[in-house]
Amino acid sequence: GQQLNQSPQSMFIQEGEDVSMNCTSSSIFNTWLWYKQDPGEGPVLLIALYKAGELTSNGRLTAQFGITRKDSFLNISASIPSDVGIYFCAGLRTYKYIFGTGTRLKVLA
């Protein structure tokens, strides 16, 4: 089955650093979403993107919907320890979500 290519797979960063991760697909999506999964919990929506080229922020998070509709990136500025977790991108097509493979983020205090 199709999955989205997400990179990096994992990253260790120092507290206060900025983080960037991206997601690519061979197919077009009309909606991109970014989710975060805390340990022992289900994914929770961070940002939803609905329009090619759209740039949306949610606090320290910024995400963009690629102009080709085949990619998206998520930036986290000034990371803090509670940013630790797995970040998933997801594309929505015909009522189904296709998820990326996840980026595991670890923040060193």
Next chain:
Amino acid sequence: DADVTQTPRNRITKTGKRIMLECSQTKGHDRMYWYRQDPGLGLRLIYYSFDVKDINKGEISDGYSVSRQAQAKFSLSLESAIPNQTALYFCATRTGESLNTEAFFGQGTRLTVV
């Protein structure tokens, strides 16, 4: 209380046993989904349902079956569990309104097949 509740949270079962994972939601959503999460593979869709009379296979439905007993309840069954079905399973719900794309996830069921 959580909007999307999965039971059990953890389960260890033997190969060949039948097991049912349950999901209930209080959000009044029409659409419900079952996903499987494996390390490095993200979330993969097993089955989804748009209403009580609508059941659809996802990308990895082999070895699984589902039942939509009511709008609020969607259960996943493994008829004869095998070790490679060891994974973290998530139920999710979503409104049928096309402009609202957020899916809400349960806390997950960690299943181990020995």
